[in-house]
Amino acid sequence: MNTKPLIKQRNFSPRPASFTDLPFVADVEIGPRKTQRLFWNVPPADDYGEANQIGVQYACDFVQYLKQNKSLVGSARLGWIVSDMAKARADDTRGYAIGFWSFVEQLLYVAATRVDHYSIAEEQAQRYATWKAEADKESNHV
Helix, strand or coil, rough: CCCCCCCCCCCCCCCCHHHHCCCCCCEEECCCEEEECCCCCCCCCHHHHHHHHHHHHHHHHHHHHHHHHHHHCCCCCHHHHHHHEEEECCHHHHHHHHHHHHHHHHHHHHHHHHHHHHHHHHHHHHHHHHHHHHHHHHCCCC
C-alpha cells in the first residue's frame, strides 16, 4: 500500500473565501470586459481513473470550503456545480464527476449515521415556517 498521501488537505480562508478558490470553479472571459463564472470548469481527461481521483479531491476541497465558510452552507452552491456539470461534455469529464459524486455519497452516508438528519430538516422547516408567519403577519398590517 502506498503511504504517500494522494489527497491534498487544503484550507480556505474564512473571509468568506471566494468560490473561485476552488480548483474547479473559474471566471472565464466570454467577450470584451465580460466574464462568466463556471462552477464546473475541468479540462478534458484522457485517463478516467486519474480524473476520478481528481474528482474525489474536488469533493474534499468543496467540503473543506463549506467547513471553513459555514455562513455559505445552504446557499445552493452545490446546485450551481450540478448545473454546470450537466452542461459539460460528459464523455470528456465523466471521471471527474463520478469521483466527485461517489465521494459526496460516502460523506452523506457517514454524516447520516452520526446525526439525525430528519431533526436537522425539521429545524430548518420550523425556522422557515416562523419566518413566513412573521412575514405574512407584517404584510397583513400594511
